[in-house]
Amino acid sequence: MLKMKKWLENNIFKIKEALSKTRRDVARYVPTTENININVDEEFYDSLLEKFIKADVGLELSEKIINELKKNIKVGAVHGTPLQIEKNKLQEKIKETIKSQLPEGEVPGPHLQNGIYLIVGVNGSGKTTSIGKLARRFKDGKQKVLIVAGDTFRAAAGEQLDVWAKRAEAEIFSPPEVKKPDAVVYAALKKAKNENFNVVLIDTAGRLHSQINLMDELRKINSIIEKFVKPCLGMAPNLEKLIVLDATIGQNAIVQAELFSKAIGLTGIILSKLDSSAKGGVILNIMNKLSLPVKFIGTGEQIDDIVEFDFDEYLNGLIM
Ligand SMILES: Nc1nc2c(ncn2[C@@H]2O[C@H](COP(=O)(O)OP(=O)(O)OP(=O)(O)O)[C@@H](O)[C@H]2O)c(=O)[nH]1
Ligand SMILES: [Mg+2]
Structure with missing residues (x-):
């Protein structure tokens, strides 16, 4: 709890810091x-x-x-x-x-809620890093966290995720014999249910071989999760489908969010690399154009470098 409290106190400082380039x-x-x-x-x-x-x-x-x-x-x-x-x-x-001048789009926090998190986004956007950071937050809050290696296509993806799982001291599910991402996700959800994990963080691929369509693969994963979540709604597993958008790419982020949203129906955004971006104004653009809330912000490459998005703190950091 103490760590969680410290995190919230750090929020203001970190958002301001991350906005310094912008x-x-x-x-x-x-x-x-x-x-x-x-x-x-x-x-x-x-x-x-x-x-x-x-x-x-x-x-x-x-x-x-x-x-x-x-x-x-x-x-x-x-x-x-x-x-x-x-x-x-x-x-x-x-x-x-x-x-x-903005639509009332902000969903009040806290956004760090137990549940199933499907993390998507183009390659290099910061999915694996964000999963590591989130896992650490949940672990600090004494939750039982399972990290799922849903990117089975790229050899190094599992290793990178493993590094972050170790840093976060969270368990990773990465069965080497299972080659299809939707099969990995299905097995992981079963395990999570049987062993009472309260947080499941699913990593996915950002790019596939040209003959395999990324959106088709994500749709398959999504339908597995939705099927799984429905029968146990009584247990209220919260399902978040978050896209990781790289803040340094500016307005292209909107196009990416629309594409993924069309395929699987997103519930929110993790805006990574705000610290390296001079285009942090893109959050306003996102709020204006998409009806998707920004839930977390990546503020650096370290495991603690993630904060919950807060619109007032963001504006204070932008206009000072
Ligand atoms: N400065 C900064 N760098 C970040 C942040 N988040 C991620 N990165 C860096 O972005 C790079 C890519 O991050 P990954 O987490 O590997 O991205 P990914 O989406 O998993 O990439 P693929 O697995 O290739 O699809 C790494 O060098 C990270 O250190 C952030 O908030 N700030
Ligand atoms: Mg990755």
Whole structure:
């Protein structure tokens, strides 16, 4: 419990840290940390728009935010005088405006709930790493965690997962004789049920040989899980289908999420590598375009580098 509490306290710090590359582009319109007055003129709006676009907030949403901000700020303006606003007040206005322009998409946490987690995403997005990090969180919370090697196609995939399972001190299920991912998943779920595991984290392939279709394989895995989950709904196994999206790729993340969502019906997003990205504004774009909640954020390569997404903390980290 103590570790879990520490994790939540770390959240704010880690989100701020992870956004530092993005912030360089979005928030550095203010050169000091003092609460100075800012000239809010066309030049200010133009540079803010440019920064939003650079951070991959997306043109359409960026323009919407700026136009609304102009309206919000005009309301308090004295006619004819050049507009100057205290930095703190201006930041609050920007945050309020961003919020007002997004659909109410955020699902309140905590997102770290026991259950079955199917983790999908293109190769290199951060699936295996995120599974290791999540496993560790659950282990810290004293849960019984099973990690499932659902990527049976790539030889090194099992080894990489094994490294993370050891780091997290979680059990791994990776039967060498089973070659089909859906068969591995089926056997793993049976084991989890029989042996009372309360968390199952399923790793999947990000790319297959060209003759095998990734989406078909994922559909097969998905239908195994759904069939399995249905009869034991009385036991309420929570099923999460999370896509791992690499924050450094910016707007392409949206295309990927749509593709996987169409195939298996996602329940949320893990946004990895926010720490290496200058495109952290993509979260706003995701919230605007997809009705999928961002549930976790990857903030580095170490096992502790994952936080629960919190919209207010995110905005505070973005606009500071
Ligand atoms: N900086 C940073 N690096 C990350 C993060 N998450 C993952 N990575 C790095 O991204 C690379 C790919 O991560 P993997 O977890 O192997 O990705 P994967 O989706 O399992 O890849 P495949 O198994 O090839 O499909 C590794 O070098 C990780 O260290 C993160 O939050 N921040
Ligand atoms: Mg992997």
